[in-house]
Amino acid sequence: MADTYDFGLVGLGVMGQNFILNVADNGFTAFGNDLDPEKVKALIKLGGDENKINASVAVTEFIKALKTPRKIMLLVPAGKVVDIVIESLLPHLDEGDIIIDGGNSFFTDTDRREAYLKEKGINFFGAGVSGGAKGARKGPSIMPGGSRDAYQHVKPIFEAVSAKYKGEPCVTYLGPKSAGNYVKMVHNGIEYGLMQLTSEIYDLLRKAGSLTNEELHKTYALWNEGRLQSFLVEITSKIFEQKDEFGNGNLVDQILDKAKQKGTGKWTSQNAMDLGIPVPTIDIAVSMREISALKSERIKADELYDRPTPESFDKKELIVKAENALYFAFIITYAQGMHQLADASKEYGYELKLTEIAKIWRAGCIIRAALLADIADAFKADENLQNLLLSTYFVEKVQETVDSVRELVAYGAKNGIPLPGLSNALTYFDAYTSTRLPLNLIQAQRDYFGSHTYERLDRKGIFHTEWGL
Numbered sequence: 001m002a003d004t005y006d007f008g009l010v011g012l013g014v015m016g017q018n019f020i021l022n023v024a025d026n027g028f029t030a031f032g033n034d035l036d037p038e039k040v041k042a043l044i045k046l047g048g049d050e051n052k053i054n055a056s057v058a059v060t061e062f063i064k065a066l067k068t069p070r071k072i073m074l075l076v077p078a079g080k081v082v083d084i085v086i087e088s089l090l091p092h093l094d095e096g097d098i099i100i101d102g103g104n105s106f107f108t109d110t111d112r113r114e115a116y117l118k119e120k121g122i123n124f125f126g127a128g129v130s131g132g133a134k135g136a137r138k139g140p141s142i143m144p145g146g147s148r149d150a151y152q153h154v155k156p157i158f159e160a161v162s163a164k165y166k167g168e169p170c171v172t173y174l175g176p177k178s179a180g181n182y183v184k185m186v187h188n189g190i191e192y193g194l195m196q197l198t199s200e201i202y203d204l205l206r207k208a209g210s211l212t213n214e215e216l217h218k219t220y221a222l223w224n225e226g227r228l229q230s231f232l233v234e235i236t237s238k239i240f241e242q243k244d245e246f247g248n249g250n251l252v253d254q255i256l257d258k259a260k261q262k263g264t265g266k267w268t269s270q271n272a273m274d275l276g277i278p279v280p281t282i283d284i285a286v287s288m289r290e291i292s293a294l295k296s297e298r299i300k301a302d303e304l305y306d307r308p309t310p311e312s313f314d315k316k317e318l319i320v321k322a323e324n325a326l327y328f329a330f331i332i333t334y335a336q337g338m339h340q341l342a343d344a345s346k347e348y349g350y351e352l353k354l355t356e357i358a359k360i361w362r363a364g365c366i367i368r369a370a371l372l373a374d375i376a377d378a379f380k381a382d383e384n385l386q387n388l389l390l391s392t393y394f395v396e397k398v399q400e401t402v403d404s405v406r407e408l409v410a411y412g413a414k415n416g417i418p419l420p421g422l423s424n425a426l427t428y429f430d431a432y433t434s435t436r437l438p439l440n441l442i443q444a445q446r447d448y449f450g451s452h453t454y455e456r457l458d459r460k461g462i463f464h465t466e467w468g469l
């Protein structure tokens with residue numbers, strides 16, 4: 001059994017178990033490891049043939065079973081556990097072995113781990129995986145970064161197990177250092193934005209148009225056949241038809257309206273702030289999960305204030321406008337995420353190719369959408385495109401949908417329906433496309449109270465005024 005397996009995987013939980021079975025399905029032999037003997041047993045049983053897929057709780061047995069250079073993927077919870085697992089593997093590894101962190105690790109942790117392991121002759125790289133349990137099993141989108149040479153050893157396995165878009169694997173080497181984890185982080189930031197927008201439109205449809213769950217199911221299903229075709233719209237349509245197993249109508253109506261988060265959306269926002277890149281639709285999606293968590297305060301506050309009863313909206317007209325609005329806001333969210341990737345790439349030296357990123361997101365991942373093929377084309381047509389909103393293709397798409405957004409945002413404000421993602425996307429658009437913003441006044445105020453100086457429109461140089469004299 002020594003030195004026989006092609007691929008090792010530590011962490012046989014939701015992602016790990018599915019990923020390793022996918023590896024075996026694609027003709028590679030694989031060996032798993034987990035602290036939990038039940039998970040080890042379960043994998044061996046599911047694998048069916050121990051020569052093809054095997055597992056052990058013992059790290060020594062796990063390491064011995066792998067062909068060199070060993071290719072070991074970690075799918076364990078992000079944070080300290082990754083360091084603990086690395087330390088447990090290290091004494092048994094040989095120079096040239098490869099550790100791949102497939103989890104949602106924070107990108108600076110990946111840089112630290114890569115530098116630490118390089119000193120010991122071990123290759124380390126981060127490879128974000130997206131697609132949830134089903135994706136891991138049937139074909140995820142994989143976002144590897146780190147050593148290009150080390151990636152070559154894993155490339156055939158990753159290309160075989162990844163999702164395919166029209167035959168093209170949804171994986172490619174993205175760049176050095178933590179490029180893979182960074183791209184996965186922004187993927188999740190975009191995911192937060194799209195989820196927030198999808199839920200706001202649901203709120204609007206049920207409150208303004210009185211759509212039933214059955215109508216919501218049909219509406220999202222229909223949208224999923226058009227330009228909004230995407231994994232999130234597809235699962236949303238399915239969610240509305242799920243019955244509650246306790247017999248209380250539809251399950252969605254029984255789910256507590258407090259959204260949890262594991263950190264990747266917040267990190268996207270925090271890092272965008274650090275780099276000075278505006279991603280307000282992602283920021284507000286994170287804030288909305290935080291507001292949702294304040295359930296008991298929300299209940300108290302609701303009792304203190306009157307709220308308008310929503311005026312009814314013609315159902316057919318509302319559905320058309322809501323589809324326009326969701327399409328518009330999806331474009332804006334991707335535009336913000338791609339902008340963040342472009343600027344981060346310069347800052348961290350990742351040399352990211354946005355076309356390639358859009359291409360590997362076209363299938364397998366949570367934010368897969370028909371729109372991504374158009375986004376890939378836009379970056380292909382202009383490699384230096386600073387923002388999707390500057391692409392001719394998207395100018396037309398945004399132009400034909402923005403009026404619906406204006407109308408719905410105004411309706412929401414007047415009728416007390418919170419649409420923060422939608423209004424934020426609109427505000428971002430209006431601000432980004434304004435030649436003049438009122439921030440000249442902010443510069444004047446800063447100079448007034450703090451002598452912070454300002455620049456002028458009509459001449460070059462840095463100026464200060466003794467205001468009010």
Ligand SMILES: NC(=O)C1=CN([C@@H]2O[C@H](COP(=O)(O)OP(=O)(O)OC[C@H]3O[C@@H](n4cnc5c(N)ncnc54)[C@H](OP(=O)(O)O)[C@@H]3O)[C@@H](O)[C@H]2O)C=CC1
Nearest residue numbers: 011012013014015016034035036075076077078103104132
């Ligand atoms: N779930 C999802 O949809 C997605 C998750 N991810 C990321 O993938 C990673 C894994 O997530 P997920 O599979 O959901 O997590 P799970 O908690 O389901 O699985 C993690 C597994 O790692 C095991 N583990 C913990 N410590 C060790 C150790 N020292 N040695 C060996 N095994 C260990 C756990 O065992 P035990 O339970 O006994 O502690 C568990 O079986 C995370 O970084 C997550 O953010 C990425 C994309 C999608």
Ligand SMILES: O=C(CO)[C@H](O)[C@H](O)COP(=O)(O)O
Nearest residue numbers: 104130260261262263264366
């Ligand atoms: O990476 C993922 C999807 O792409 C994971 O499902 C992640 O847990 C989602 O983030 P959160 O739990 O914060 O909603």
